[in-house]
Amino acid sequence: MHFFRPFNKSKNCTKIISSMENTESKKRAERNRTLTLNQEEIPLLRQHLLYTDTLETVNTPEPSENILNKTINGDIIKSLPHIPDNFADLIIIDPPYNLTKNFNGTVFNSRTQDSYEEYLDTWFPQVCKKLKSNGSLYICGDWKCTASLQRAVEKQLTILNRITWQREKGRGAKANWKNGMEDIWFAVKNPKDYYFDVEAVKIKRRVIAPYTENGKPKDWNQTEEGNFRLTYPSNFWDDISIPFWSMPENTDHPTQKPEKLYAKLILASSKPGDVIFDPFLGSGTASVVAKKLGRNYCGIELNEEYALLAEKRLLLAETDKSIQGYSDGVFWERNTLSDQKKRTSEKAETKQNTGIKAHDQSDSQNLLFDE
Numbered sequence: 001m002h003f004f005r006p007f008n009k010s011k012n013c014t015k016i017i018s019s020m021e022n023t024e025s026k027k028r029a030e031r032n033r034t035l036t037l038n039q040e041e042i043p044l045l046r047q048h049l050l051y052t053d054t055l056e057t058v059n060t061p062e063p064s065e066n067i068l069n070k071t072i073n074g075d076i077i078k079s080l081p082h083i084p085d086n087f088a089d090l091i092i093i094d095p096p097y098n099l100t101k102n103f104n105g106t107v108f109n110s111r112t113q114d115s116y117e118e119y120l121d122t123w124f125p126q127v128c129k130k131l132k133s134n135g136s137l138y139i140c141g142d143w144k145c146t147a148s149l150q151r152a153v154e155k156q157l158t159i160l161n162r163i164t165w166q167r168e169k170g171r172g173a174k175a176n177w178k179n180g181m182e183d184i185w186f187a188v189k190n191p192k193d194y195y196f197d198v199e200a201v202k203i204k205r206r207v208i209a210p211y212t213e214n215g216k217p218k219d220w221n222q223t224e225e226g227n228f229r230l231t232y233p234s235n236f237w238d239d240i241s242i243p244f245w246s247m248p249e250n251t252d253h254p255t256q257k258p259e260k261l262y263a264k265l266i267l268a269s270s271k272p273g274d275v276i277f278d279p280f281l282g283s284g285t286a287s288v289v290a291k292k293l294g295r296n297y298c299g300i301e302l303n304e305e306y307a308l309l310a311e312k313r314l315l316l317a318e319t320d321k322s323i324q325g326y327s328d329g330v331f332w333e334r335n336t337l338s339d340q341k342k343r344t345s346e347k348a349e350t351k352q353n354t355g356i357k358a359h360d361q362s363d364s365q366n367l368l369f370d371e
């Protein structure tokens with residue numbers, strides 16, 4: 001399988017032969033649900049992509065309707081001029097971190113902090129121009145690049161918070177602490193005018209020591225599946241795992257973000273119908289979650305295979321709106337699969353009794369896999 005792969009000639013990027021000759025042909029365990037591309041669907045998926053090099057406008061913005069709900073395959077520097085200013089209500093950025101990482105044949109090389117900040121300067125100010133005056137922006141990073149990100153964001157926007165995501169998995173090191181966290185900076189253009197819906201991102205937590213008043217639950221609910229409390233989220237997130245092989249959202253992208261993580265950002269900081277923009281789209285998580293939650297989207301991705309994977313996930317999202325770990329309008333803690341399952345079978349029974357279809361896909365998909 002040969003893909004057209006635009007090559008970033010920057011001195012810090014090295015082109016190497018792709019190892020992803022055909023993701024389909026990799027040997028995988030029986031229960032492995034990793035989403036791959038197959039030969040037959042590639043021509044169809046290609047029809048959905050916009051290729052930067054073939055866009056009609058030259059260094060001028062496309063009309064919004066041409067790029068809305070599209071994946072643009074191209075380099076961020078060449079693609080950004082095609083995006084109109086004030087285009088997005090919410091921008092989510094998961095850039096290459098200051099690490100050496102092979103993105104399917106294009107290696108991003110780790111560099112000095114100064115050089116990484118110069119790299120951020122080549123695109124971050126341009127990206128901020130695409131944000132509406134009342135828009136919000138999130139940018140992800142690890143401990144090593146987070147200070148550079150903070151400095152870059154502060155030059156353009158007002159930072160309102162720093163979310164720490166305890167992502168659990170991380171590679172152990174003999175002479176250092178294992179890296180098990182990431183930062184997500186939350187910033188806005190205008191701190192006096194931005195959208196934030198905390199009610200949309202409540203967490204359903206199990207109550208360990210249920211407190212009663214006059215024999216009645218205080219601030220928690222007694223249900224058949226257990227005792228739970230709905231809580232408002234803090235800026236420390238410990239309820240989200242990195243996608244792994246048994247999850248249907250998983251792809252071979254090396255740094256794919258979980259749908260549950262982006263669902264929180266999108267639900268809190270956008271309304272249905274808003275535009276979500278991701279300039280480093282990867283396997284498509286931001287666009288896919290935006291679509292599942294009834295938002296519009298647009299993403300840029302350099303690597304064609306990743307862009308095609310994004311398109312495949314977007315097609316699947318037409319019929320499957322489930323987001324693992326988010327159901328019934330709340331986010332569930334890790335390891336609550338059996339509770340969610342009980343809740344779903346009760347719901348299914350109720351639907352059967354009322355003559356509505358027994359299972360909707362979202363419920364069953366959501367609950368087949370633990371986190």
Ligand SMILES: C[S@@+](CC[C@H](N)C(=O)[O-])C[C@H]1O[C@@H](n2cnc3c(N)ncnc32)[C@H](O)[C@@H]1O
Pocket residue numbers: 008074075076077094095096097103253255256257258279280281282283284285286300301302303306
């Ligand atoms: C950290 S990953 C994003 C992963 C994504 N959040 C997901 O959930 O799959 C960064 C992505 O940026 C892409 N990328 C790197 N340099 C780029 C450039 N100059 N223009 C556009 N995309 C680029 C890489 O191919 C990679 O897929």
